[in-house]
Amino acid sequence: MTPEERALTYRQRMVYAANVVKHYHTGELEVPALRGVSVDIWAGEFVAIMGPSGNGKSTLMNCLSGIDTIDSGLVIVDGYEIHALSDKARTAHRAKRMGFVFQGFNLIPVLTAVENVELPLLAASVKPAEARRRAVAMLARVGLDDRAHHRPGELSGGQQQRVAIARALVGNPAVVWADEPTGNLDSSTATAIVELFVELTAGGHTVVIVTHDPAIAARAHRVIDMVDGRVVPV
Numbered sequence: 001m002t003p004e005e006r007a008l009t010y011r012q013r014m015v016y017a018a019n020v021v022k023h024y025h026t027g028e029l030e031v032p033a034l035r036g037v038s039v040d041i042w043a044g045e046f047v048a049i050m051g052p053s054g055n056g057k058s059t060l061m062n063c064l065s066g067i068d069t070i071d072s073g074l075v076i077v078d079g080y081e082i083h084a085l086s087d088k089a090r091t092a093h094r095a096k097r098m099g100f101v102f103q104g105f106n107l108i109p110v111l112t113a114v115e116n117v118e119l120p121l122l123a124a125s126v127k128p129a130e131a132r133r134r135a136v137a138m139l140a141r142v143g144l145d146d147r148a149h150h151r152p153g154e155l156s157g158g159q160q161q162r163v164a165i166a167r168a169l170v171g172n173p174a175v176v177w178a179d180e181p182t183g184n185l186d187s188s189t190a191t192a193i194v195e196l197f198v199e200l201t202a203g204g205h206t207v208v209i210v211t212h213d214p215a216i217a218a219r220a221h222r223v224i225d226m227v228d229g230r231v232v233p234v
């Protein structure tokens with residue numbers, strides 16, 4: 001492979017993981033969470049990671065996104081060898097290139113919607129006026145321009161999740177990672193959130209969602225099934 005071909009491969013392939021092994025240690029106990037996982041996710045793909053509870057889905061997401069470290073194997077995301085980065089470099093890469101959405105929304109309760117969304121930009125030293133402009137535009141994109149100055153406690157669950165999605169996207173990340181994003185929502189609100197993710201991927205974002213929700217699986221481009229710390233071969 002020439003360097004040009006390799007560069008092209010890395011650009012198109014957003015996530016490449018090979019033989020990832022991860023154990024958790026609790027006291028004397030060693031819990032195998034990932035037993036040699038390999039995955040490829042392409043730029044612009046909308047992938048759902050599914051499987052029974054306790055089978056390694058969240059661990060895989062955490063290891064691919066750089067939240068957690070791995071014992072062995074390799075993880076390349078957005079051209080960066082995540083497994084080889086120092087903790088500091090991994091944290092910086094995560095802040096700059098990754099967006100996160102969680103089941104519990106994880107918004108800061110004392111800040112308004114727009115303040116929550118602009119926070120990652122301010123942390124990345126974007127000038128306040130520019131951060132505000134981008135946060136307002138992103139809230140409009142998720143259909144919440146009229147709620148910009150409400151605090152999370154004044155918003156419905158679906159609206160809070162839209163704020164969280166706006167916050168995840170405002171820095172234009174390479175990948176948006178979502179762990180059970182519809183887990184706390186009723187089914188019609190969940191459907192609206194799924195459609196928002198579909199729209200985002202149509203705009204070129206790569207989205208990886210850990211979920212038990214069949215509605216997400218039905219709309220994803222591809223489902224990665226995990227059982228017992230391994231990817232089920234297709």
Ligand SMILES: Nc1ncnc2c1ncn2[C@@H]1O[C@H](COP(=O)(O)OP(=O)(O)OP(=O)(O)O)[C@@H](O)[C@H]1O
Binds near residue numbers: 025056
């Ligand atoms: N911080 C931790 N310390 C110890 N063991 C852990 C930790 N996190 C996860 N595990 C264990 O690793 C295994 C995989 O857990 P993981 O959370 O990845 O599963 P999951 O498929 O995402 O489950 P769920 O669908 O219930 O969220 C489980 O046996 C779990 O108990």
